[in-house]
Amino acid sequence: MTVRYRPNIIITGTPGCGKTSHCEALISGLNNDDSYSHINVSDFAKENKCFESYDQVLDTHVVDEDKLLDLLEVELEKGGRIVDWHCCDVFPERLIDLVVVLRSDNSNLFDRLSKRGYNEIKLQENLDCEIMEVILNEAREGYQPEIVIALESNSAEDMDENVDRILAWIDNWVKDHQDGVTNELDPDLKAKLEAERDE
């Protein structure tokens, strides 16, 4: 049985919206408490060799999702993981407590991504993704609405406010779950599901 005493949070959004900046500020706001850690999924995939190919047009690696998720699940079982990735709907719901979708105005996003030297196709694809609210929709389809929040990330003030808000949420979650959150299915429910499956 796995018991979690710390929440798992996904910080997601279109590339350049500020995921890594928010995660780093959160870890620092948690006073570098080592029961929390920031998982930058792109770096994690690189370190654990979870790439299956390279997309020349979009100038990006294609992730081996099965391998990546198997490894990430082990991390999420521990709790206190702040996950930084542009995909959010691939994790088991039972392991995710809050999904923060960062939103940026297109002019800000254009400036941030241009500075990175993104090619035109990649830049346009990301701007379209933000306009079409692709990641917000994925989050809303993948998780219960009450755990999904969309936050503006256009300025340093926005970021400070967002980080304070998430820190307050973490504090409340920990107080509310002092006995831990178990990932084990309730035994009666488990027996019922097994019986239904065998029918």
Ligand SMILES: Nc1ncnc2c1ncn2[C@@H]1O[C@H](COP(=O)(O)OP(=O)(O)OP(=O)(O)O)[C@@H](O)[C@H]1O
């Ligand atoms: N709210 C904000 N206000 C001002 N600048 C910001 C904000 N959010 C991000 N930036 C700036 O935009 C750039 C991209 O930020 P960051 O790397 O955190 O984005 P990201 O969403 O993690 O990108 P990626 O998905 O590509 O890793 C950085 O230079 C960062 O300082």
